[in-house]
Amino acid sequence: MPVQNMKGALRLLLIVFVFVAGVWVQASGTLDELLFYLPDVQYLVVQHLWLTAISGGLAILVAIPLGIMLSRPSMVRFAESAMQVLNVGTTIPTLAVLALSMSFLGIGTVPAVFGLFVATLLPITRNTYAGLKGVSPALREAASGIGMAPIQRLFKVELPNALYVIFAGIRTALTINVGTVPLAFLIGAGGLGELIFTGIDLYDPLMMLAGAIPTALLAIAVDALVATTAFVAVPRGVNPSRA
């Protein structure tokens, strides 16, 4: 198969490239210089993850009930306008949100967590709302028709069928969150932004990389973690990745 040969060749090329890059990093002494920052990185990664966990966790706790509430038939008049407000909320750059929350809440962890929370809220709310709205009317009719109470219908039918979409929202939101945490340094909340921004200010590319590379790796790791959780948690019958 020519396609498989192409894939094999590309994979081989990639391995060779990684190997050569590794050799170069080692030989030029860059690796040693990067490792100099290891204790800083370890400390800051933990701080970084705390910021993500708290702001992301809060956002999930608020966004999912909010999405559920907006998807209820009784809310149909407000739902679209509420989603519009949230949409406008996301168009404000995260940096501006952080600046605003700093001007109300001062400097430190609290305004940072709040800013990150606002930025994370929308994708989850929107996907929860869209996922629940996307459950086919036939399913809802069937559930009501066989005698499920509204709350039973929500938990037994609507949420399980929207779960895949909800997880997609959480995945996007948390990945954005991890990538945005470095900005929190600017209002004094720490995190890997400390290395990145200090590195930029000092014209020290290695210091910047020592912050940027772990940030990128963290984003990939969080993405993979949520994807795995979704793979396990979403019932097989409605999980496209397990079809």
Added chain:
Amino acid sequence: MIRLDNLTKVFDTPKGAVTAADHITMEVPSGEICILLGPSGCGKTTTLKMVNRIIRPTSGKVFINGEDTTDLDTQELRRNIGYVIQQIGLFPNMTIEENITVVPKLLGWDKAKYKERARELMRMIALEPDAFLKRYPSELSGGQQQRIGVARALAADPPVMLMDEPFGAIDPINRAVIQDEFLKMQQELNKTIMFVSHDIDEAIKMGDRIAIFRAGNLEQYSRPDDLLANPKDDFVESFLGEDRALKRLNLVKVRDMASEDIGTVAPDEDLQTALSRMDDHGYPGSIMMVNDRHQPVGVIPRSVARTTRGYCRDHFDTLPAIAQLDDDLRKVASLMFAHDMTWLPCVDEEGRLCGQITQRAITHHLGSRYRVQQVETVAEV
């Protein structure tokens, strides 16, 4: 028994109030299938959905087994009514077993009982329990899914079932199979069923009674044979179609029409006996030859019997077609046309000859009902 008493639904739309169902009063006796039939927008689905309150009636009452359902709790009411919808509506997040046992679980059955019930239902709908119970709806074909849909509705053994175009989304071949299976089940289950359809042939096949709807009104409510023989007005007549006399053929079985009087010859009789027996019975063309177990083996044509000498066993033609006692007249008529015959021999389950059915008898049957109706109408005038 389901009884609707002046059931009315008025929808408020931007264009003003629309009456979807206008004082519908009807009764479905216990153990019967009632088909609600009509063009789209005629109020048949609205009427059905008011029974389990998917649509709330504007006014009027629904009685189930004599009990007024107005004051019953909605969930309680629905759990005791089987509900099948056209889109099937199996829950894709649940296995087949979970889907079937939803209602028993809601009713608080214990685990062993509802698990056993799921297996029982799977056997009833002719799907192997071990092969299917752990699978998900998306892994099944449309026909299998709708069988599961019916099983789910039957799970808690409700006395009453509502079916909203249940077989509408299934291809015609599978639909016929599922309809037959369902009728067979119904013979044992004896549920009281309201069934929405827009397909007149389905209605005639499935219905003990047919209710024709038009623009929110119940136009005619009668047994299929009466409906076809005596449509109330031009609307019903045009809805039933120009070929409604032919549709009645579906409703009559050979068993009801066959004449037991049939002359036969045995293989070891000679052709002259055959000829004289044809004359005795007045058969213009041929006579049946049966073996010692009275099973038809061939026919002796009159031309052969007249011109040849010998035994029947050496001079017979093969039988082109035979009618079974449980065939409907539509199939019989089709066989007659296909083989250019004016009569068919009828056999029972063991293949023994038990009579004949003639084209004359069929046309007479269809015609006689019309004549009776006409006489009645004249008498009323």
